[in-house]
Amino acid sequence: xxxxxxxxxxxxxxxxxxxxxxxxxxxxxxxxxxxxxxxxxxxxxxxxxxxxxxxxxxxxxxxxxxxxxxxxxxxxxxxxxxxxxxxxxxxxxxxxxxxxxxxxxxxxxxxxxxxxxxxxxxxxxxxxxxxxxxxxxxxxxxxxxxxxxxxxxxxxxxxxxxxxxxxxxxxxxxxxxxxxxxxxxxxxxxxxxxxxxxxxxxxxxxxxxxxxxxxxxxxxxxxxxxxxxxxxxxxxxxxxxx
Amino acid sequence: xxxxxxxxxxxxxxxxxxxxxxxxxxxxxxxxxxxxxxxxxxxxxxxxxxxxxxxxxxxxxxxxxxxxxxxxxxxxxxxxxxxxxxxxxxxxxxxxxxxxxxxxxxxxxxxxxxxxxxxxxxxxxxxxxxxxxxxxxxxxxxxxxxxxxxxxxxxxxxxxxxxxxxxxxxxxxxxxxxxxxxxxxxxxxxxxxxxxxxxxxxxxxxxxxxxxxx
Amino acid sequence: xxxxxxxxxxxxxxxxxxxxxxxxxxxxxxxxxxxxxxxxxxxxxxxxx
Numbered sequence: 001x002x003x004x005x006x007x008x009x010x011x012x013x014x015x016x017x018x019x020x021x022x023x024x025x026x027x028x029x030x031x032x033x034x035x036x037x038x039x040x041x042x043x044x045x046x047x048x049x050x051x052x053x054x055x056x057x058x059x060x061x062x063x064x065x066x067x068x069x070x071x072x073x074x075x076x077x078x079x080x081x082x083x084x085x086x087x088x089x090x091x092x093x094x095x096x097x098x099x100x101x102x103x104x105x106x107x108x109x110x111x112x113x114x115x116x117x118x119x120x121x122x123x124x125x126x127x128x129x130x131x132x133x134x135x136x137x138x139x140x141x142x143x144x145x146x147x148x149x150x151x152x153x154x155x156x157x158x159x160x161x162x163x164x165x166x167x168x169x170x171x172x173x174x175x176x177x178x179x180x181x182x183x184x185x186x187x188x189x190x191x192x193x194x195x196x197x198x199x200x201x202x203x204x205x206x207x208x209x210x211x212x213x214x215x216x217x218x219x220x221x222x223x224x225x226x227x228x229x230x231x232x233x234x235x236x237x238x239x240x241x242x
Numbered sequence: 243x244x245x246x247x248x249x250x251x252x253x254x255x256x257x258x259x260x261x262x263x264x265x266x267x268x269x270x271x272x273x274x275x276x277x278x279x280x281x282x283x284x285x286x287x288x289x290x291x292x293x294x295x296x297x298x299x300x301x302x303x304x305x306x307x308x309x310x311x312x313x314x315x316x317x318x319x320x321x322x323x324x325x326x327x328x329x330x331x332x333x334x335x336x337x338x339x340x341x342x343x344x345x346x347x348x349x350x351x352x353x354x355x356x357x358x359x360x361x362x363x364x365x366x367x368x369x370x371x372x373x374x375x376x377x378x379x380x381x382x383x384x385x386x387x388x389x390x391x392x393x394x395x396x397x398x399x400x401x402x403x404x405x406x407x408x409x410x411x412x413x414x415x416x417x418x419x420x421x422x423x424x425x426x427x428x429x430x431x432x433x434x435x436x437x438x439x440x441x442x443x444x445x446x447x448x449x450x451x452x453x454x455x456x
Numbered sequence: 457x458x459x460x461x462x463x464x465x466x467x468x469x470x471x472x473x474x475x476x477x478x479x480x481x482x483x484x485x486x487x488x489x490x491x492x493x494x495x496x497x498x499x500x501x502x503x504x505x
Contacts, residue, residue: 035471039467039471049462049463050463050464050467051463051466051467053467053471054466054467054470054471057470057471057474058470061474096481096484097481100477100478100480100481103477104473104474104477104478107470107473107474107477108470108473108474111466111469111470111473112466112470114466115462115463115466214478218481218482218485221485221486221489222485222488222489224489225485225488225489225492228489228492228493228495228496229492231496232492232495232496232499235496235499235500235503236499238503239502239503
């Protein structure tokens with residue numbers, strides 16, 4: 001099995017049709033188990049009270065928000081280098097999913113921040129970086145929507161994704177620098193590794209798996225939609241020719 | 243190359259709004275902000291560096307869509323693409339012309355506006371230096387954004403959406419230089435961003451233009 | 457029943473908000489998928505004739 005085989009949309013459609021139901025079920029099971037376990041069957045933490053349960057949404061979605069952009073970057077490179085059509089479409093399909101995860105990360109963070117830090121929003125480096133990531137997602141999606149010719153759109157968004165990755169990375173470091181300058185010594189961000197004990201770790205792991213599988217499911221589904229849209233456009237063009 | 247630069251500069255001057263519009267906008271920002279924030283000198287001094295940098299960002303954004311759009315519409319961009327000058331060179335020249343018409347005047351008038359915003363006098367040289375180092379990065383990043391949206395009709399709004407996030411590192415380091423009175427780290431970072439952008443983005447922008455002309 | 461203490465609002469709120477966002481995304485994806493599938497089927501049937 002190699003990814004080059006699936007540059008052929010037909011092969012991709014066949015294989016993904018077989019895989020999709022399994023991934024969907026696996027994602028559902030992992031999410032239901034992980035979130036139920038986390039919500040009902042974990043103790044409250046000393047410092048956080050019951051808000052610790054938010055971690056099962058906050059951490060996986062934040063991880064996936066970044067991973068989704070990475071996946072888009074890889075997919076864009078594959079498209080630019082080898083003209084792998086399905087790859088370009090999968091990058092397009094992943095963007096709204098990544099954006100949603102970013103928003104979940106921000107919203108749960110805000111709701112968590114209000115009781116813990118006494119504020120919905122602070123210009124903490126991590127929060128700011130996430131807000132900037134949201135802007136990059138918006139720009140990427142807007143560029144896809146704006147360009148009519150599909151191959152041109154795939155090319156230009158890929159270029160944007162690559163350049164955007166570099167600048168997103170730069171922004172991350174710029175923001176770290178900028179924030180240290182403002183509040184020296186007062187770090188708001190919670191060092192998660194120090195707090196998490198096994199009781200929280202295992203359900204968290206299940207939730208992370210669930211979010212990964214959810215991402216795969218949605219990207220497969222949305223890529224299939226994009227391929228169909230292409231096919232519709234091609235058929236309609238052919239009809240007009242006749 | 244020089245002929246192209248002169249042509250672009252002349253076009254910017256004749257169509258109006260080359261030097262004038264960007265500058266007027268910059269001035270406008272410096273006047274509007276105290277009206278909104280209140281006249282307390284201490285508050286203004288605190289935010290002056292940031293306001294001037296944001297103003298520089300927005301005013302360089304104003305003229306970005308003209309970098310390639312007019313040439314794309316009348317076909318001269320196709321001519322330039324077939325000319326012996328590589329597209330990377332065209333991009334650099336056009337970004338340079340954009341900087342001369344929008345960035346350079348800002349550097350020149352920034353002390354006057356800093357006076358309006360009650361910036362600490364010790365920070366004046368750093369303001370000018372940071373703008374002089376940083377605004378070229380804005381021009382080349384903007385040229386990249388413009389090359390992406392050149393084929394889009396009424397792409398102005400889209401262009402700002404794409405370009406503003408890319409401006410963030412420049413903005414942060416630029417404003418930090420002024421606030422910290424020229425510490426070495428932000429200054430070096432700002433210079434690195436400018437040099438890096440000028441070295442790498444022309445390739446990306448040229449690729450995007452070729453794709454758009456296809 | 458589960459005791460969420462004084463932070464019940466925050467916990468339930470964040471679960472509700474997240475699940476709502478995911479639900480919107482899933483519904484939109486499914487809806488668009490179904491719609492394009494239908495269009496494609498009618499189109500392919502017409503082309504084959």
